[in-house]
Amino acid sequence: MKFQIIPVTPFQQNCTLMWDENTNKAAVVDPGGDISKISDALKQRGLTLEKVFVTHGHLDHCGGAKKLAEEFDVPIEGPHKDDAYLLEQLGSEQSRMWGLPAGEPFTPTRWLDQGDEVTVGNETLKVFHCPGHSPGHIIFFHAPSKVAISGDVLFAGSVGRTDLPKGSFTQLSKSIKENMYTLGDDVQFIPGHGPVSSIGYERKGNAFVKG
Template sequence: MKFQIIPVTPFQQNCTLMWDENTNKAAVVDPGGDVAKIAAAIEQRGLTLEKVLVTHGHLDHCGGAKTLADQFGVPIEGPNEADAYLLDELATSQTRMWGLPAGAPFTPDRWLNQGDTVTVGNETLQVFHCPGHSPGHVIFFHAPTKVAISGDVLFAGSVGRTDLPNGSFNALVKSIRENMYTLGDDVQFIPGHGPVSTIGSERRGNQYVPDKK
């Protein structure tokens, strides 16, 4: 599996294009906006978009999801159903909150839960439900390449905000300790914003969620 980070929106959100090298089938994770930029990257690499994946329902992560999915005629998978209310607000209260262009509200073709898997070509990613930043947040983990896409759960040296409606710092800490720190120290993760880091680096040095060991 190959990965390309495509920063989108004025928030420079890390939209991720991933593809199976053997089939050239691809998925886009968190198309928050700048759909033309994402589409150009897909076409430049000669990939066939198979689906859109969404970690959570905040506008900068999924504001362009429906537009991209409709353009390519593909389904949307994720987030967890607990974020349904956020998807309904993509063109209203979220636009006012974030000051970004309105997104198109949508209901995904598939809600995702802890223990689910998603496929991209012949590759499989594990799904972990990681509430805290939002109640329906999920992350994706590709074990063969040891790469996780963490959305706004864990960052290099930081963690996702929990002061937003329905956020919970205790839930976020639990999600990180149980579903991210357990993936393995050599696992790289692509956060929703900022640079890539490793689980080991954060487990040892993240001041917000220090390792209990």
């Protein structure tokens, strides 16, 4: 599995393009906006978009999900159903809160939960429910590549905000310790914002949640 980070929106959110090298089938994780940039990356690499994945319902992560899915006629998978209220607010309340262009509310083709699996081409990723930043936040883990996509759960040297409505540091800390920190120290993760880091580095040195 190959991965490319495509920063989108004024928040420079790490939208991730992933693809199966054997089939050239691809998925896009968290298309918060700038859909033309994502489409251009797909075309430049000669990839066929198969699915859209969403980690959680905040506007900078999924504001463009419906538009991208409709443009390529593909399903949306994720987040967990506990973020349904956020997806309903994409066109109004979240736009006012974040000062970003309004997104299009949607209901995903498939809600995801702890223990589910998703596929891209012939590759399989595991799903972990990691509430705390938002109640329905999930992460994706591709074990063969040792790469996780963490959304706004864990960052290089930091963690996701928990001061937003329905946020919980207690839940976030539990999600990180019981899900992310158990993936393996040699696992690299792509956060929702900022640079890539490793589980081992954060487990030992993250000042907010230590393993």
